[in-house]
Amino acid sequence: MDENSEFERRERARRDKKVEHYNQIAAERARLLSKNRYYAEQIERLIGSLVLPGARVLEVGSGMGDLLASQRPKRGVGIDVSPAMVQLARERHQGEAGLSFTVADVERDPLPQGPFDVIILSDTLGLLEDIETALRRLRELLTPDGRIVVTYYNFMWEPVLRLAEALAQKTRWPEQNWLSMTDIGNLLYLSGFQVVRSGTDVLVPINVPFFSELGNRVGAKVPVVKETALVQYFVARSVEEQLPSELPGVSVVCPCKDEKGNILEAVLRTPVMGSATELIFVDGNSTDGTYEEIERIIREYQGPLQLRLISQGSGKGKGDAVRKGYDAASHEVLMILDSDLTVPPEDLPKFFHALVSGKGDFINGVRLVYPMEGEAMRFLNLLGNKFFSLALSWVLEQPIKDSLCGTKVLYQKDYRRIAAERGFFGDFDPFGDFDLLFGAARLNMKIIDLPVRYRARTYGDTKISRFRHGWLLLKMTAFGFKKLRMGL
Secondary structure, three states: OOOOOHHHHHHHHHHHHHHHHHHHHHHHHHHHOOOOHHHHHHHHHHHHHHOOOOOEEEEEOOOOOHHHHHOOOOEEEEEEOOHHHHHHHHHHOOOOOOEEEEEOOOOOOOOOOOOEEEEEEEOOHHHOOOHHHHHHHHHOOEEEEEEEEEEEEOHHHHHHHHHHHHOOOOOOOOOOOOOOHHHHHHHHHHOOEEEEEEEEEOOOOOOOOOHHHHHHHOHHHOOOHHHHOOEEEEEEEEOOOOOOOOOOOEEEEEEEOOOHHHHHHHHHHOOOOOOOEEEEEEEOOOOOOHHHHHHHHHHHOOOOOEEEEEEOOOOOHHHHHHHHHHHHOOOOEEEEOOOOOOOOHHHHHHHHHHHHOOOOOEEEEEOOOOOOOOOOOOHHHHHHHHHHHHHHHHHHOOOOOOOOOOOEEEEHHHHHHHHHOHHHOOOOOOOOHHHHHHHHHHOOOOEEEEEOOOOOOOOOOOOOOHHHHHHHHHHHHHHHHHHHHOOO
């Protein structure tokens, strides 16, 4: 990625703002320690039950260092992105044998020298910008028999935690990632881990004599009741990933209509993947000079991508544009990149890796995990997407968290199979998302969700009409139920 690009400047400003916030709350963390000591002790108890004594331990997001110190490691290294937090940890645990604390961003900075027997991320995943990148980097630091231990809070507790923050009874964190247990397990899987153990803990996070111990040690493990526990945890091991001896080429289809200001950015930011990468623009009769801009860029471009331009002609809608682009594609892997660039092109290699490493047959982008930038998705759009994701998961009998993210990736051979079976559903979908998802489900393909960062549009206007298109999507969901679940 070009570190001087407008996109990277915005990303860097977001990160700097977060670090500044962490530095500001460092003193508050120390002050609130006595109020929240019981909860901290429960986390120390839980982690202690999962980590063997005398292990070499790395904690990511170590804060004040108390959790790491409580494990009595042979070698304990804590890293945190906040210099103020690291300074507090050094002062609190000065002189304790085997402990060290350093400032590092797990997603970008050089990491401590391994190997480690255990890597702990306690309440850390929610604050990461790119969880998969962080987990992949940490995977390289584990011993062959090492384990990664992850804890995160249950989002059912979100209203209670927000109230505690408002009453100054809890540290006020920035907006966190929306992660269910399914999401965390999926992210571990995508990052090259296999979950070997998972569960829930801490039903009562404050000290109420008798009831707290009973609830946390017994109630938090009882079926149904455990669904309301505050803490979710995972233990996972690294597994070897298999890649083909020869990587396939990639065709990225970019449907566009009146997106002149985004075309150059799309070209400059789309990475080369596999043996070769072509970027195919399919113009839907733009009136703002998009077609001419693409022609100009193709003439002047001297970079590593293969650039092509197709006119959509009399066709209408994104679904038609995607099909025309796929029909013209030269390479084995097919991708969709929306020309508004709300899903950063920089995320495309994750889709490529998930597909070619065999994680799934159909890789589906998900925008509903990471916080969205500005007005990237309006509130009603967000509610609509959540509704359709639940409905579609039920219809397809596979977990689909975001049915309408434009970024979807599959092999061309599988797309040809979907296209050959299109008569089963008919030409019913102007967007193309349901056409592909229903087709993949019809062929019993394994659909894998892959979280993406969703950023604000910087040029042009959205092509989605919330209510008119929402009604169409509702009809399509009902149509899928009739065809796939009822066989009618």
